[in-house]
Amino acid sequence: MPELPEVETIRRNLESHIVDKQITAVDIFLPRLVKWPSADEFRARVLKKKINRLERKGKYLLLRLQGDITLIIHLRMTGQLYIAEAGHVTDRFERIRLHLDSEEVLVYSDARTLGTWYVMPDHELGRVHGLESLGPEPLSEPFTVSYLAAIFRSRTGKIKSLLLNQELIGGLGNIYADESLALAGIYPERPANSLNSDELEALHQAINTVISQALQNAGTTFRDYRNGYRQEGHNQHHLRVYGRKGQACPICGSTIVRIETAGRGTHYCPQCQH
DNA sequence: CATTTCTCCTGTTAGC
DNA sequence: TGCTAACAGGAGAAAT
Ligand SMILES: [Zn+2]
Numbered sequence: 490m491p492e493l494p495e496v497e498t499i500r501r502n503l504e505s506h507i508v509d510k511q512i513t514a515v516d517i518f519l520p521r522l523v524k525w526p527s528a529d530e531f532r533a534r535v536l537k538k539k540i541n542r543l544e545r546k547g548k549y550l551l552l553r554l555q556g557d558i559t560l561i562i563h564l565r566m567t568g569q570l571y572i573a574e575a576g577h578v579t580d581r582f583e584r585i586r587l588h589l590d591s592e593e594v595l596v597y598s599d600a601r602t603l604g605t606w607y608v609m610p611d612h613e614l615g616r617v618h619g620l621e622s623l624g625p626e627p628l629s630e631p632f633t634v635s636y637l638a639a640i641f642r643s644r645t646g647k648i649k650s651l652l653l654n655q656e657l658i659g660g661l662g663n664i665y666a667d668e669s670l671a672l673a674g675i676y677p678e679r680p681a682n683s684l685n686s687d688e689l690e691a692l693h694q695a696i697n698t699v700i701s702q703a704l705q706n707a708g709t710t711f712r713d714y715r716n717g718y719r720q721e722g723h724n725q726h727h728l729r730v731y732g733r734k735g736q737a738c739p740i741c742g743s744t745i746v747r748i749e750t751a752g753r754g755t756h757y758c759p760q761c762q763h
Numbered sequence: 764c765a766t767t768t769c770t771c772c773t774g775t776t777a778g779c
Numbered sequence: 780t781g782c783t784a785a786c787a788g789g790a791g792a793a794a795t
Binding site for chain 1 (some may be wrong): 786787788789790791
């Protein structure tokens with residue numbers, strides 16, 4: 490699942506290939522992925538526009554286009570966005586293709602077709618639900634222990650559910666929520682307001698460490714994730730608990746357990762996490 | 764408002 | 780070997 494480190498890796502890969510390039514043609518093979526406006530209007534609005542900047546907010550990619558408009562892409566579950574040579578694309582799941590005024594094309598591939606595309610005038614970006622309401626990101630200046638304490642103080646929901654709430658923290662998904670709780674030694678179903686100050690400190694540090702390591706390792710390819718060159722990441726070799734049900738905890742050797750929390754697979758060590 | 768559950772979506776995999 | 784059912788989860792909507 491593309492989370493903050495995966496989307497940021499893609500952004501870094503693509504930046505030099507698409508910034509200052511012009512979009513010369515748009516192929517939309519699956520129109521329903523374009524959520525706003527219609528696919529035809531979308532094509533008309535981005536055609537001939539130059540890409541001025543490539544930014545990321547949480548798990549969203551923002552292509553800042555000429556004319557004060559922004560193309561917004563969310564990869565959701567199985568979305569891939571990669572650069573390729575024109576005429577050299579072989580991808581049965583390709584859904585949208587942007588042709589550039591270079592010899593390259595920007596390919597959007599998505600096996601399960603849950604991804605979302607929008608184009609909006611910059612002053613209307615707030616209409617994309619979830620984008621303007623994103624909470625502070627891990628590793629950012631406002632992401633502090635006292636911030637965590639404040640948002641968890643009066644919340645009784647399970648800590649893992651809250652870590653997945655993008656309005657509270659921007660960029661965490663299922664893999665790094667499990668990994669962060671494992672590193673912090675916290676049981677995923679603990680009520681958020683039951684964490685003491687030591688645990689809040691540990692969780693804050695763990696989230697930053699987990700995200701930082703995932704960035705260094707260019708993301709986690711558990712299954713579908715690919716970077717901006719359609720290559721796999723490396724962080725899957727450094728996971729502590731995610732996807733490791735039945736295997737040994739790297740800290741204590743106990744068997745990793747998988748439960749369901751908030752409708753999501755949740756992995757933890759019963760010996761290390763309380 | 765806070766929290767939980769449901770829905771979308773389809774390739775892959777486990778199991779009979 | 781071949782078919783079916785379970786499984787994966789981000790985010791918004793709906794329900795509690
Ligand atoms: Zn352990």
